[in-house]
Amino acid sequence: MLGEIVTVEMPGHAVAHLSGPSFALEVVSGLPTALTLAISDRKIGEELAHAMATPLFRLYQTTDITGAGIGGAVKNVLAIACGIVTGRAMGDNARAALITRGLAEIIRLGTAAGGKAETLMGLSGLGDLVLTCSSEQSRNLSLGIALGKGRPLADILASRASVTEGVTTAAAALLLAQKHKIEMPIVSAVDAVLNRGANIDAEIKGLLSRPLKAEVA
Amino acid sequence: MLGEIVTVEMPGHAVAHLSGPSFALEVVSGLPTALTLAISDRKIGEELAHAMATPLFRLYQTTDITGAGIGGAVKNVLAIACGIVTGRAMGDNARAALITRGLAEIIRLGTAAGGKAETLMGLSGLGDLVLTCSSEQSRNLSLGIALGKGRPLADILASRASVTEGVTTAAAALLLAQKHKIEMPIVSAVDAVLNRGANIDAEIKGLLSRPLKAEVA
Numbered sequence: 001m002l003g004e005i006v007t008v009e010m011p012g013h014a015v016a017h018l019s020g021p022s023f024a025l026e027v028v029s030g031l032p033t034a035l036t037l038a039i040s041d042r043k044i045g046e047e048l049a050h051a052m053a054t055p056l057f058r059l060y061q062t063t064d065i066t067g068a069g070i071g072g073a074v075k076n077v078l079a080i081a082c083g084i085v086t087g088r089a090m091g092d093n094a095r096a097a098l099i100t101r102g103l104a105e106i107i108r109l110g111t112a113a114g115g116k117a118e119t120l121m122g123l124s125g126l127g128d129l130v131l132t133c134s135s136e137q138s139r140n141l142s143l144g145i146a147l148g149k150g151r152p153l154a155d156i157l158a159s160r161a162s163v164t165e166g167v168t169t170a171a172a173a174l175l176l177a178q179k180h181k182i183e184m185p186i187v188s189a190v191d192a193v194l195n196r197g198a199n200i201d202a203e204i205k206g207l208l209s210r211p212l213k214a215e216v217a
Numbered sequence: 218m219l220g221e222i223v224t225v226e227m228p229g230h231a232v233a234h235l236s237g238p239s240f241a242l243e244v245v246s247g248l249p250t251a252l253t254l255a256i257s258d259r260k261i262g263e264e265l266a267h268a269m270a271t272p273l274f275r276l277y278q279t280t281d282i283t284g285a286g287i288g289g290a291v292k293n294v295l296a297i298a299c300g301i302v303t304g305r306a307m308g309d310n311a312r313a314a315l316i317t318r319g320l321a322e323i324i325r326l327g328t329a330a331g332g333k334a335e336t337l338m339g340l341s342g343l344g345d346l347v348l349t350c351s352s353e354q355s356r357n358l359s360l361g362i363a364l365g366k367g368r369p370l371a372d373i374l375a376s377r378a379s380v381t382e383g384v385t386t387a388a389a390a391l392l393l394a395q396k397h398k399i400e401m402p403i404v405s406a407v408d409a410v411l412n413r414g415a416n417i418d419a420e421i422k423g424l425l426s427r428p429l430k431a432e433v434a
Contacts, residue, residue: 021317031307091249093238094251097249122321130317131310212275
């Protein structure tokens, strides 16, 4: 993750990670925003938070850089899944269930990689996920919607100047999940559609026919 | 809660609680829906789940009736808060932050009352909250939107034939929070607006000027 690269390239410097539900346009418009500030040095973190925060730009501090990084990355994959559900007109119930079960996958991956469940249930996990899955301003969501409506991936990508992070993150998240031997059925289905030529309807059917289990994160 | 009343009135019968993100219209239309089935008797629960579930109506089982009940009730209060934020045009960032910090309040209350965090992070907590806060089909959300736009509560209630659960739940949740000595600043602000004549803008300002803390549930 980015934080790890910076740590290697710039040793001896504290790395801070600002993450959470924040469309930039709303921040500069002075609309209220709350974010996670992740930094291992608690004291520098407090100084940073007090220097940057205002009543309309609230910063919640954590030392859990791993959790903040994983939440911020994997939410993009789930936004594509939410888009597919929206594009296929599968309803609000399905979308809410997908966000819930998707967060459970993020928490499984994040805690297996050494992050904290609290971070992933917070602004840089759940908060960011809710925003990205709810607003058409999100590039990942709109890519999923186009896919769900049946437009081919290559077409969608060719028409975009900006990067849609979720496409590459799906494969990376799945590799990390395999390394930690945890299941991420939704992320795996998105990766199959994006990177392994799978059929969308077959993947949806596969998710819906998984055995019933107890509800645990 | 309802489950407790049924247990008292009908002793010796297993009480099951079905809860989660489910607009009935979507369920009868055959759109995919996933819910929590809470029942203390695991064996009867498994029989019920297998009798009722289909690939398009997925039931995740838990024995945590308290958690499922609190999640399903308190989400209505937060939906009113989400509506106020929407009605006041405070933006998507604020809405996502409100859902995240609102879920933290639900988890605090639910675990203090003996429920499990996993249940509240699941379909009957987070899932139901996301649905209720995102869809104008929700009576609580639409009441909040009208309040946020400046319409008086008495006016809104007088124009409705149906019950808006969040109005009475706000006071009940706050009483339970006080009993367990936990903080629920968002629920308290909603209750102040609904039941104690507080000014909406003053309550929003109060929430935004709370001291910065570490991000924990």
